[in-house]
Amino acid sequence: MFTAIKHKISTLVSDFKYYVARWQHSRNLPALEGRDRNILNALKKDGVYVKTLADLGLNSSSELLKAAYHQLSQMENANNDHLEQKWPQISTVTGLPEFYAWGIEKRLLNIIENYIGLPVAFHGVHLRKDFNNKHQFGTLLWHSDAEDRRIIKIFIYLNDVEQKTGPFEYIPRSLTSLFSWNYFRLYYKLWKSAYMGIDDEEVKPVIPKSAWKSCPGPAGTVIIVDTKNALHHGTVRTEDRSALFFCYTANPPERPDLCTQYWDDTYPRAELRSSSDAVKVST
Numbered sequence: 001m002f003t004a005i006k007h008k009i010s011t012l013v014s015d016f017k018y019y020v021a022r023w024q025h026s027r028n029l030p031a032l033e034g035r036d037r038n039i040l041n042a043l044k045k046d047g048v049y050v051k052t053l054a055d056l057g058l059n060s061s062s063e064l065l066k067a068a069y070h071q072l073s074q075m076e077n078a079n080n081d082h083l084e085q086k087w088p089q090i091s092t093v094t095g096l097p098e099f100y101a102w103g104i105e106k107r108l109l110n111i112i113e114n115y116i117g118l119p120v121a122f123h124g125v126h127l128r129k130d131f132n133n134k135h136q137f138g139t140l141l142w143h144s145d146a147e148d149r150r151i152i153k154i155f156i157y158l159n160d161v162e163q164k165t166g167p168f169e170y171i172p173r174s175l176t177s178l179f180s181w182n183y184f185r186l187y188y189k190l191w192k193s194a195y196m197g198i199d200d201e202e203v204k205p206v207i208p209k210s211a212w213k214s215c216p217g218p219a220g221t222v223i224i225v226d227t228k229n230a231l232h233h234g235t236v237r238t239e240d241r242s243a244l245f246f247c248y249t250a251n252p253p254e255r256p257d258l259c260t261q262y263w264d265d266t267y268p269r270a271e272l273r274s275s276s277d278a279v280k281v282s283t
Contacts (some may be wrong), residue, residue, distance in 0.1 A: 014254075015149075018149060018254075021118060022117040022118055025117060025118050025119070026117065029113060029114050029117070030110040030113060030114065031110075032110055032111065032114055033107070036107060036110065036111050039051075039111050039224065040111055040114050040115055043115045043152075043224065043226060044115070045172075045173065045174055046170075046172035046173050046174055046213075046230065047170065047172065047173040047225060047226040047229050047230030048170050048172070048213070048215075048223065048224070048225045048226075048230055048232075049223075049224045049225075050215050050217065050221065050222070050223050050224075051221075051222045051224075052217070052218070052220050052221055052222060053065070053156065053220040053221075053222055054220065056222055058102060058105045058107060058108060059105065060098070060101045060102045060105060061102065063098045063101070063102075064098050064099060064101075064102040064156075064244075065158075065220065066098070067093075067096060067098035067099060068093075068098075068099075068127065068156075068158055068244055069158065071091065071093055071096070071127050071270055072127065072129070072158060072242055074270075075089060075091060075127070075129060076089075078129070078131065080131060084135075085133065085135075085137050085138075086131035086132065086133055087131075087138060088128050088129060088130045088131070088138075088139070089128070089129040089131075090126050090127070090128045090129075090267040090268075091126070091127045091128075091267060091268050091269070091270055092124065092125070092126060092127075092261075092262060092263065092264075092266070092267045092268065092269045092270065093125050093126070093127045093244075093269075093270045094123075094124030094125050094262055094263050094269075095263075095269060095270065096270050099125045099244070100125070102246075103122050103124070103125055103246050104122055108154075109122070111224075112152045112248050115150065115152060115226070116148075116150045116152065116248070116249070116250050117150070117250075118250040118251065119250065119251045120248055120249070120250065120251055121248065121249050121250065121251035121252065121253060121259075122246070122247075122248050123147075123247040123248065123249065123259045123262040123263065124246075124247060124262025124263045125244055125245065125246050125247075125262065126244070126245040126247075126261075126262065126267065127242075127244055127270075128242070128243055128244070128245055129240060129241070129242045130166060130234060130237070130240065130241045130242075130243070131237075131240050132237050132238050132239055132240060133236055133237065134236065135236065136197075136199045136200065136233075136236060138197070139197075139233060139234050140166075140197075140233055140234050140235065140236060141193075141196065141197025141198055141199055141233055142171075142186075142190075142197055142198050142199070142200075142202075142203050142231050142232070142233045143190070143195070143196070143197040143198075143231070143232070143233060144187075144190065144195070144227070144228055144229070144231055144232075145227035145228050146195070146228070146255055146258060147228070147247070147249050147253050147254070147255050147258045147259050148228065148249035148250055148253040148254045148255065149228065149250070149254055150226055150228055150229065150249070150250065151226060151227050151228040151247070151248070151249055151253075152224060152225070152226060152227075152247075152248040152249075153224075153225055153227045153245060153246065153247050153248070154222060154223065154224050154225075154244075154245070154246040154248075155168060155222070155223040155225070155243050155244070155245055156220070156221070156222050156223075156243060156244040156246075157217055157218070157219055157220065157221040157223075157241070157242075157243050158219055158242040158243055158244065159219050159241060159242050160217075160218050160219055161215075161216050161217055161218075161221065161241055162216045163214075163216065163235075164237060164238045164239050165216075165237055165239045165240070165241045166234055166235045166236060166237025166239075166241050167214050167215050167216040167217070167234075167235055168214075168215045168223055168225075168232065168233075168234060168235075169212055169213065169214045169215065169232065169233055169234070169235050170212070170213050170215070170225065170230045170231065170232040170233075171186075171203075171207050171211065171212060171213070171230065171231045171232070172211070172213060172230070173226075173229055173230050175207055175211060176207070176231060182206055182207060185206045186198075186203070186206050186207070186231060189202050189203075189206075197233070203231075214235070247259065247262050
């Protein structure tokens, strides 16, 4: 009992310091162009913004795509046709300059800092291939990420994604605002699952399927999302999907132990690189 109370007090103190730090940093947030403020406003409202690389207009996008397709061609055959559950095949590409350069584009970091409200840590990049699966498990379940209080992840499709390819899907934040009844109902279900995720049938009584937002799109589609505060999942697919996953938090994040996967040996690395080079790129 005493330990639980002590932990609760520690959490409240930590949260108070976090909100004070955001308030203090608010006067130091970088200025945004009008087009980038539209992205910020969408993130604040619903937690997700969808665009294409061409429309986003970052200088290093063409080099990023060339490197991504080259690395994709180098990934080994997964040899998983016999498995009932086909887990994603992931390669860490943070150490390759084309990926790293895109991830620290100044315009991008400015948008993310304005949303997170604190100096930003860019943790790295995964190249990920998701396979056809008939049932929900893992990240195909509805879930919320836990690295920080606010997290920005950027997904870039490397092939055309339609329903059969399993597009990213989310519930707008405006439908699950903090302390709303919908929020409590959904996050109670998540708590009961030990935060491992809940399936479609558990979500439907709270948020009808008609309100879920699916994100199909051509190769080069960019999805910017707060994966902490927008409940989301990948959908069941009959064809494989390949994508890049970039990860950003405040610097430092609430749970740094969950961020090391973007530069350590959790997954095969396309290039060896020291952890000090791969994390905590501040703005």
